[in-house]
């Protein structure tokens with residue numbers, strides 16, 4: 001086993017070496033409660049195969065992850081009465097990622113939970129088009 005998998009906290013949870021409050025498991029995916037929840041029921045959905053983030057993960061695994069997230073998101077709404085949820089995925093240290101094993105956060109939300117959304121900016125005239133050109137050039 002690679003050193004990064006040996007030391008990875010989520011791999012340890014998957015191997016059963018570290019306890020977790022599991023809510024879902026199948027052959028490819030595990031989901032457990034975040035140890036420091038943003039809201040009650042905050043769940044981490046994690047592929048069992050170790051990759052560090054979205055960019056180094058095979059498409060098939062991503063499909064399985066999204067499918068599980070949909071199923072668990074529905075369960076949060078049904079079982080906890082959540083009025084909605086955020087599905088987030090931090091990629092890279094600058095984004096706030098601290099565990100470098102790919103995971104989705106499912107954060108149950110209520111209109112009354114007092115959490116604000118991210119601040120929005122505005123583009124200056126012509127800036128959005130320039131930005132789009134830059135991004136498109138990397139997609140060809």
Ligand code: 5GP
Pocket residue numbers: 009018020021032033034035036037044089090096097098099100
């Ligand atoms: P990131 O910022 O990397 O997207 O989020 C990592 C998340 O994993 C954090 O919300 C953190 O609370 C959670 N976490 C870190 N270590 C553990 C752990 O040992 N057990 C559980 N259940 N969650 C953890």
Ligand code: ZN
Pocket residue numbers: 004005008009010011012050051100101
């Ligand atoms: Zn891992």
